[in-house]
Amino acid sequence: MNLVDLRIFACVARHPSLGAAAQELHLTPSAVSKALRRLEGDLDTVLFDRSAKQLVLNASGQRMLDFSKSMLTLADQAKADIMGNRAVIECKVAAPAILLWRHAPVLMRAMQAYPDASLSMQTMFEDEALAALLRGEVNHAIVTSEVIEGRGAHWSSDWQVTSLGDMHLQLVAGKRHRLAISLSSGLTAASANELTRAALPQPALRASSSQILAYDFVSPSRSLFCGEQRGSRSDGWRDDQLPRKIRYWIDDLQLLLSTVKSGQALAYLPEFALADAELLRIEVSDCAFHCHEQVWLVSNAKNAPHWQHALAEFMSATSKDTA
Template sequence: MNLIDLKIFACVARQPSLGAAAQELHLTPSAISKALRRLEGDLDTVLFDRSAKQLSLNASGQRMLDFARNMLSMADQARADVRGDDASISCRVAGPAILLWRHAEQLAQAMAAYPAADMHLLSMYEEDALAALARGEVSHALVTGEVLHGRTAHWSADWASVSLGTLRLQLLAGKQHPLLGGAASQQGQNFTSTQVLAHDFVSPARSLLCGKQRGKHSDGWRDDQFPRRIAYWIDDLQLLLAMVRSGKALAYLPDFALDDADLVRFEVTDCGFQCMEEVHLVWNTRNAAQWQQAVVRTLTGEN
């Protein structure tokens, strides 16, 4: 049994077809089939139910997949810890695009002690990011506190999390929006709900965090208290922001979007609610390499 065969096995188990696995691994389907047969020979058991079109993990394969992921993770940990600063480190962080955008610079600074490392920011909804962590495909996951407090189906007793701060949602508009009336576009201008609700909104139809289809509830605005007209439904974050910049619609988005010089924050004077989310970084403590532990210490200010 060797690590290459285990890596191929784990990839085939994850991918929908042998061809997809071959494409990811840059191998021929024949080479992959030989590796799987070799692994089954080493274990003296069959791991897949084979048909003309696909491979399906059987019960033995499911059990072996957990072992394979643990062994591959431990091998990566050993390689990184033994080689130290010379190790080839790949920091793979999965999470919703909106959280990756917010924390990308913070994560990059935490990895600054490893100039030879590469960082992969993988856009996934929260449950998918935790599932990828469970499969050992990423080193960290970015999620909100709501997911952790519910102890998602993917949660493991081997995991730990650290808070990266609070995300506050804020009413935003482009500088050319009619509410500004041609005045200088300064942050924090005050308007009543009557003034604000007279204008169109843009909103995602799915939550930007969990990906669930929530309609008017997708962005956190309380339409039950302050019903608005959503004229534009856009799930792509960049397209949504472009609509706001154009001045055609207001949006309820995380406050860090105000780093965009073309956006202005509005305060609604008679709005009695505020939507806030705590952001957490999650990692597997059991197989964490020294560099992962160092990154967490940097993020929490322990260094």
Template sequence: MNLSDLRIFVSAARRPSLGAAALEMHLTPSAVSKALKRLEDSLGTPLFDRSAKQLVLNTSGQLLLDRAATLLALADQARSDIMGEKATLDCRLGGPAILLWRQGKVLAGALRDYPQASLRMLAMFEEEALAALARGDIDAALVTGEVLDGRGEHWSPEWQATPLGSVTLHLVAGRSHPLVAQLSNGDDGLLHASSAEVLQHDFACPSRSLFCGAQRGSRSDGWRDDALPRKIRYWSDDLQLLLGFVKSGDALAYLPEFALEDQELLRIQVDDCAFECREQVALVWNRNQAGGWLQRLAQILESNVN
């Protein structure tokens, strides 16, 4: 049994067809089929039920799949630890797009010492990211404290949660928004408005949580519409499209503070708003299978917490 064939087996076991596995592994279907046959010959038993039109794992195949992620992870860990900064790394990080946006620059900086490394940031909601981590499809997941508190069905006692601080949401407007021209800066350098002034204007909002993906309607961005009901004119679950409505001056939005790094956006402090939405953030990774580079990455991310 060799590692290359084992990787192909894992792909074939999780994909609907040989063709899909071949596409993922950048091989021909014939090469995938031969790799599976070599693996079965080395183990002395079939791994798939070939009576159906699609490959279906049998009992032996399922047993191997359950062990394969650990075997491959340990092999990758050993190789990267031995080679150090010369290692060819494929860092796969999954999580909500809004959290990947937040951590992107720090992640890129943390991997500069590894010139042969590549960084894959895969947008997926939190539970999907934890499921991918459990399968071995990603190396680490970005999640919020709400998910950590609930743990969920995919949680493993082998996982480590590295705290990455919190995300606070603020009311944000584009520089060309008509409300901006009406407001003046306070001593704190912020634009100040009353809720009555703010609620005269249209909002843009996702229809589902940008973190967990749950359909929450007007509650999806954390704004308390029960206390301060808004007129939501624009709905978009695409973060960039939502930002477009804000930058154009067509709408206000309730967004994380790091959105304000964009020079086209301004924060508006609502003086009589009694609530604040804040989410704790963490990096989740398998401490038993992590190579030195991933442990170092977690340390760098944690040290960058304000």
């Protein structure tokens, strides 16, 4: 029994067909089949129920999959820890696009300590990200508190969670939006010059609820975190308190941002969207609610190599520094 055959076996176990596994492994189906036969020969046990179109793990195969995951994890941990920052690391992180948008720069900085490392950021809704972590397909998942507190089907007692701070949502407008132009004209020249000399970002524009509700909004129809269809509740705005006219429903994050920056509509977005110079924050003077989400990094702590713990510590410390 060798590690190469174990990796091939673990890959085949999570795919619907031998051909799909072979494609991921960059091997021929014949080579994959030979590796499986070799492993079964070493164990003197059949691991799959075979049909014309697919392989299905039998009871022995399921037990062997559990063993193989532990053995492969220990082997990877030993190699990474012994090699230190010379290790050839493949860091895989799964998260909703909106959370990757927020944390991608920090992830990239964290992996700079490993010159031969690669970083794969995979866009998935929260439950999908946790399921991928449970299957061992990724090293980390980034999710919000709602999923942490729920701890549903895709949860393991081996996991640890690391706080990545709070994410606050803000009413945002593009600089070309009519309301933004109108409110910006109210800033005095003296105030603008003072901000420029101090190298400070432009302050929030202030408006009343009656002013902002006169304009169209854009919103996703489903949560950008969990993917659930929530209609007007999808972005966290309280339409029961301040009912809006949502003219545009857009689930694609980039298209939604383009719509806001073009000045077509207002949107309720995480505060880090304001790093875009084309966007402005609008503070609603008579708005009684504030929406925020706590963000967490979920990692499999069992037999995890040092670099995974170091990444979690770096991201936690960085989120506190920037809070």
